[in-house]
Amino acid sequence: MDLRFTPEELAFRDEVRTFFHENLPESIRTKLVEGKKLAKDDIVTWQRILNKKGWAVANWPVEWGGTGWTPVQQYIFQEELQLTPAPQPLGFGVTMVGPVMIAFGSETQKKHFLPRIANLEDWWCQGFSEPGSGSDLASLRTAAKRDGDHYIVNGQKTWTTLAQHADWIFCLVRTDPQAKKQEGISFLLIDMKTPGITVRPIITIEGGHEVNEVFFDDVNVPVENLVGQENKGWDYAKYLLGRERTGIARVGLSKERIRRIKELAALERDGERPLIEDERFREKLAAVEVELKALEMTQLRVVAAERHRTDNRPDPASSILKIKGSEIQQATTELLMEVVGPYALPYQPEREDDDRWNEPPIGPEWAGPIAPTYFNWRKTTIYGGTNEIQKNIVAKAILGL
Ligand SMILES: Cc1cc2nc3c(=O)[nH]c(=O)nc-3n(C[C@H](O)[C@H](O)[C@H](O)COP(=O)(O)OP(=O)(O)OC[C@H]3O[C@@H](n4cnc5c(N)ncnc54)[C@H](O)[C@@H]3O)c2cc1C
Structure with missing residues (x-):
């Protein structure tokens, strides 16, 4: 190859x-x-x-x-x-709901929504996870009951990324509570301005507002907003989730972080010699770079194999990319914490956007975002299917266990 x-x-x-x-x-x-x-x-x-x-x-x-x-x-x-x-x-439109509409949506949905997704006229968010239904997504309970030409939606979604900006949400909802759990789920497009929808922020460990809870209280959704067939939503979700994992390795992003680590580690620190001159630090940096090179090779092997795939299904190796890619992303944030040293301590979330944090930064200007980034990036091993779940996929689909 x-x-x-x-x-x-x-x-x-x-x-x-x-x-x-x-x-x-x-x-x-x-x-x-x-x-x-x-x-x-x-x-x-x-x-x-x-x-x-x-x-x-x-x-x-x-x-x-x-x-x-x-x-x-x-x-x-x-x-x-x-x-x-x-x-x-924006992935929610471009890599998630857009491809699902193209594969399974009605002509009306495609003609209306697809150009708006491309030009980001509509900001989409993803309403899959619920309290108690994350890894075990098929157990979701948000209900959509048919009432004439509408569904009435009741329930709650959680961890909904950037829902505070969203015009639309694509949701998995339960349309047949009697059926086997995967067989009673539908894929519904919901206008966020519909009465009965409440968005509540979840403030994450670094103090940022990125994720939300979304509540649905007797929300009326026209039947034409159903994607594909009723009770087939699980198939469409599997199609979407397979696409979410590809590209998740983010090799380029980790390369850029390593460039930044080297740039900052070369700076003098309060009269001390630059960290890059510390042999132990250089060893740790080199170890991450070697792992990243190996990840890049794996990524290229998956991409090269895709040239010959005809079935449009995600390569199970994309789970390996997710596991290793997210671990390396976290390792780069750990190295940045070493670079910033004691200035990581007085961490000032959202200083640049918020009047309460208008005091001058403690330490150099570049130090400010490093600790919040370190905390925020704990998420990478959770979202898009946790790393434990990816390991289960590798065990089954690649190792045949
Ligand atoms: C920052 C962030 C953004 C997110 N954005 C969105 C979004 O926009 N839309 C959306 O729908 N969801 C979103 N999610 C939700 C995400 O998909 C879920 O958090 C994830 O699927 C895990 O589900 P859970 O949180 O319910 O944890 P759980 O499923 O309860 O898992 C808890 C722990 O148990 C482990 N575990 C669970 N089952 C198994 C098993 N079978 N074998 C081994 N270990 C297991 C997990 O790996 C984890 O460590 C987001 C999450 C985060 C953190």
């Missing part, structure tokens, strides 16, 4: 790289380099720039605005986004 890029692929990489460098607003790039949070506007602005170029929904079929790129080109595009670094197009 040849894991090297062809001359055409290298030329494509240069084209993508040049476009990103010439068109990404510097203020957005700086926020990402420094580990600061992006505002909704930053994400919308960049996705619209990509959409104008025809690259916002690169993974979709050409008839719906996709690029027709090969899996290798898709991979290069993702890697360059992460290396720049630039924001990803």
